[in-house]
Amino acid sequence: MSPDKPAKNLKFKAKHEFPYDLLSDLDHELAEAYGAWGLKKFMGREYDGLIRSTVLVDGEGVVREIWRSVKVKGHVGEVLAAAQAL
Numbered sequence: 001m002s003p004d005k006p007a008k009n010l011k012f013k014a015k016h017e018f019p020y021d022l023l024s025d026l027d028h029e030l031a032e033a034y035g036a037w038g039l040k041k042f043m044g045r046e047y048d049g050l051i052r053s054t055v056l057v058d059g060e061g062v063v064r065e066i067w068r069s070v071k072v073k074g075h076v077g078e079v080l081a082a083a084q085a086l
Contacts, residue, residue: 001025003050035068054079058086 001023002009009022023030028050031037036053039046056065056079065082067075 001030003028003031034066056082056086 006024028037040049054067
């Protein structure tokens with residue numbers, strides 16, 4: 001899910017051969033509900049934006065775990081291990 005337009009998400013999906021649908025959250029309503037939209041800082045500038053987060057949802061639709069302010073390196077393995085443990 002991202003605040004990007006659907007067309008941009010489709011380009012990303014095609015470029016990276018991503019097998020899943022990507023959701024657009026243009027008004028960042030869902031991001032705000034999950035606490036993934038808020039104050040960011042970059043090069044001394046403060047602004048509101050998407051805080052990279054991962055939400056693990058089980059087959060019943062129950063949120064099992066949330067990771068906030070994630071770094072890409074090593075994160076996939078951590079999420080995969082948590083998903084496999086369900």
